Amino acid sequence: MPSRGTCRYISFRAMPELRKDPLTDQWVIIATDRARRPSDFIREPVPSVPSGRICPFCPGNESKTPPEVLAYRNGSGANQPGWSLRVVPNKFPVLGIEGDLDRQGEGIFDKMQGIGAHEVVIESPDHVLSMTELPEKSIEQVLWAFRDRMHDLKNDRRLRYVLLFKNQGEAAGATLEHTHSQLIALPVVPKRVQEELEGAKKYFEFKERCLYCDLLRQEMKAAARIVTETDRFIVVEPYAARFPFETWILPKQHRSHYEDVEVDHLANLAWVLKSTLRRIEKALERPACNLVIHTAPVQEFANPYYHWHIEVLPRVARVSGFELGTGYYVNPTPPEEAAQFLRDVKLT
Amino acid sequence: MPSRGTCRYISFRAMPELRKDPLTDQWVIIATDRARRPSDFIREPVPSVPSGRICPFCPGNESKTPPEVLAYRNGSGANQPGWSLRVVPNKFPVLGIEGDLDRQGEGIFDKMQGIGAHEVVIESPDHVLSMTELPEKSIEQVLWAFRDRMHDLKNDRRLRYVLLFKNQGEAAGATLEHTHSQLIALPVVPKRVQEELEGAKKYFEFKERCLYCDLLRQEMKAAARIVTETDRFIVVEPYAARFPFETWILPKQHRSHYEDVEVDHLANLAWVLKSTLRRIEKALERPACNLVIHTAPVQEFANPYYHWHIEVLPRVARVSGFELGTGYYVNPTPPEEAAQFLRDVKLT
Numbered sequence: 001m002p003s004r005g006t007c008r009y010i011s012f013r014a015m016p017e018l019r020k021d022p023l024t025d026q027w028v029i030i031a032t033d034r035a036r037r038p039s040d041f042i043r044e045p046v047p048s049v050p051s052g053r054i055c056p057f058c059p060g061n062e063s064k065t066p067p068e069v070l071a072y073r074n075g076s077g078a079n080q081p082g083w084s085l086r087v088v089p090n091k092f093p094v095l096g097i098e099g100d101l102d103r104q105g106e107g108i109f110d111k112m113q114g115i116g117a118h119e120v121v122i123e124s125p126d127h128v129l130s131m132t133e134l135p136e137k138s139i140e141q142v143l144w145a146f147r148d149r150m151h152d153l154k155n156d157r158r159l160r161y162v163l164l165f166k167n168q169g170e171a172a173g174a175t176l177e178h179t180h181s182q183l184i185a186l187p188v189v190p191k192r193v194q195e196e197l198e199g200a201k202k203y204f205e206f207k208e209r210c211l212y213c214d215l216l217r218q219e220m221k222a223a224a225r226i227v228t229e230t231d232r233f234i235v236v237e238p239y240a241a242r243f244p245f246e247t248w249i250l251p252k253q254h255r256s257h258y259e260d261v262e263v264d265h266l267a268n269l270a271w272v273l274k275s276t277l278r279r280i281e282k283a284l285e286r287p288a289c290n291l292v293i294h295t296a297p298v299q300e301f302a303n304p305y306y307h308w309h310i311e312v313l314p315r316v317a318r319v320s321g322f323e324l325g326t327g328y329y330v331n332p333t334p335p336e337e338a339a340q341f342l343r344d345v346k347l348t
Numbered sequence: 349m350p351s352r353g354t355c356r357y358i359s360f361r362a363m364p365e366l367r368k369d370p371l372t373d374q375w376v377i378i379a380t381d382r383a384r385r386p387s388d389f390i391r392e393p394v395p396s397v398p399s400g401r402i403c404p405f406c407p408g409n410e411s412k413t414p415p416e417v418l419a420y421r422n423g424s425g426a427n428q429p430g431w432s433l434r435v436v437p438n439k440f441p442v443l444g445i446e447g448d449l450d451r452q453g454e455g456i457f458d459k460m461q462g463i464g465a466h467e468v469v470i471e472s473p474d475h476v477l478s479m480t481e482l483p484e485k486s487i488e489q490v491l492w493a494f495r496d497r498m499h500d501l502k503n504d505r506r507l508r509y510v511l512l513f514k515n516q517g518e519a520a521g522a523t524l525e526h527t528h529s530q531l532i533a534l535p536v537v538p539k540r541v542q543e544e545l546e547g548a549k550k551y552f553e554f555k556e557r558c559l560y561c562d563l564l565r566q567e568m569k570a571a572a573r574i575v576t577e578t579d580r581f582i583v584v585e586p587y588a589a590r591f592p593f594e595t596w597i598l599p600k601q602h603r604s605h606y607e608d609v610e611v612d613h614l615a616n617l618a619w620v621l622k623s624t625l626r627r628i629e630k631a632l633e634r635p636a637c638n639l640v641i642h643t644a645p646v647q648e649f650a651n652p653y654y655h656w657h658i659e660v661l662p663r664v665a666r667v668s669g670f671e672l673g674t675g676y677y678v679n680p681t682p683p684e685e686a687a688q689f690l691r692d693v694k695l696t
Contacts, residue, residue, distance in 0.1 A: 016444060019458070020458040022457060027539075029443065095364055095377065107570075108559065108563060109367065110370070111368065165673050171666065172669065182669070193674065195675075218455045313672055318521045320638065321521065322521075324638050325511050325540065325641075327539035328539060
């Protein structure tokens with residue numbers, strides 16, 4: 001086939017930047033020539049008015065969920081109304097709690113049974129569509145429930161990791177609108193967490209300091225990526241943010257395990273979480289959003305190198321063949337600009 | 349806070365299965381209780397009728413793109429009509445070709461300039477919305493263009509990897525409807541490819557055989573996951589498929605680098621690719637779809653352990669907080685069922 005020329009198009013735009021996530025060694029392309037402001041993104045927003053469908057998470061419909069594994073209530077009986085928070089097994093679990101792992105080979109392939117737990121945290125009896133519509137006291141209860149469930153699931157030695165997460169909005173994977181979180185307990189340590197653990201350990205072996213503690217200090221000093229700060233927590237746009245407006249909440253106190261958080265910090269965390277989600281909702285007009293808690297594996301002892309934290313991931317940019325093919329991300333919004341937008345949001 | 353009960357919901361459904369990708373050691377949950385048939389998935393299909401907007405990729409609009417870097421044409425001048433395929437720099441590149449890498453630290457962080465190439469392969473002068481509407485001869489030209497561009501970009505020693513990919517449909521990241529592919533040349537080897545390379549190398553050190561060659565033989569024998577087979581290629585649903593209807597095209601001939609493919613195999617590959625995409629389009633009703641070519645890094649010599657291949661990734665399932673938090677995937681469609689569906693599609 002005939003081929004021609006190799007003239008190259010010279011771009012006069014600002015140079016994109018490759019930034020490395022210090023935890024996972026993953027490179028992210030901060031491509032500042034593309035969409036960057038909140039108004040530039042495609043959106044499938046979270047509706048603000050309920051659909052009116054019958055909701056299995058509302059009081060009175062307790063029989064529409066599997067029996068509860070935990071509830072905070074004022075004297076009423078299990079699986080009856082009168083609760084302020086309920087944790088139930090997911091009706092369509094991705095993993096089942098009964099049985100053995102039964103590790104097997106199939107020629108060159110490996111498999112095991114999908115043993116684990118998949119639970120739903122119904123955050124409030126009120127049928128609201130976003131966590132930001134809950135009072136701080138209810139959000140604090142959610143944080144307590146996360147802790148209680150981790151302490152309980154830890155007793156099952158088959159379970160090596162408990163992932164706490166939240167899908168808000170259809171584009172983020174939510175199928176029910178009543179505000180809820182989820183928990184999946186796994187017989188393996190997730191790939192992404194394993195990468196963070198290894199990155200943090202390597203750094204500790206080199207410096208004898210926690211990478212996250214160093215990151216906290218550097219970010220507080222630089223200030224450019226900080227969204228808010230309290231006595232206990234900082235809210236920061238990570239240096240190598242994968243997604244526009246990706247936001248992390250980091251505790252100032254070093255703890256490797258979420259379940260070891262000091263309980264009198266939870267009220268402050270509830271305030272920080274609510275105000276962060278409200279800033280993101282205002283800046284991006286109720287975007288679909290995911291939230292995950294990264295913590296050390298439940299069967300391991302407290303360690304000096306890993307540092308639990310919350311990652312908030314607005315779902316406003318589409319993932320293309322480039323991301324799927326490389327495992328790298330293109331982020332059109334520099335985290336410094338995202339931090340500025342979020343700081344400038346008026347919360348009142 | 350008061351806490352209650354630990355009664356567990358017992359599921360009588362089929363047990364989900366955890367399967368490990370032998371290349372990347374990534375576990376995938378094959379959760380057979382959830383959506384699994386083509387009709388169960390949400391879709392943002394690729395339209396079948398053009399929007400009527402002015403298209404910068406159509407003949408006569410050559411001035412609306414940066415000047416071409418490659419074209420197959422019959423005697424006409426560069427950047428004029430008369431071409432059957434054109435490769436142009438992306439007008440909004442995620443990486444720029446000019447400058448030095450300029451690696452730098454920022455305290456604990458690392459960055460470098462976003463040096464690389466970002467090009468668009470305009471697959472045909474015809475304004476069609478899917479590669480399946482092209483004659484096989486045009487698809488063969490696309491495969492030639494991929495090869496030609498890799499050979500050219502290889503000469504730039506700063507570029508370590510060339511990713512060829514295709515986004516079809518908005519949900520897959522496409523912004524223009526005229527059928528096209530893309531190429532991004534990177535100064536680093538992508539994380540996902542690096543994991544495949546390392547997995548394949550580890551296997552080779554252990555067995556002195558290529559993992560993909562073993563996989564080919566095992567899959568052809570088992571037959572359950574095979575979609576089609578020719579003298580030169582097999583089309584297979586991978587054992588640990590991350591997504592419903594994820595489909596791989598593997599050459600039977602061992603080559604680590606796509607650009608080293610024997611050119612008389614390309615006509616057969618064009619047929620295999622077109623029929624595979626048509627099966628997926630029929631089964632899932634023109635789903636948004638990504639396609640990526642995984643190949644060894646351009647600056648490295650041919651090796652006996654890596655094996656180039658094409659991955660086709662229909663975008664019919666939503667990614668949730670679980671996938672983002674763990675790096676693991678939940679796939680509701682066992683690849684054996686997907687293979688059966690695709691085999692059963694009538695192409696005439």
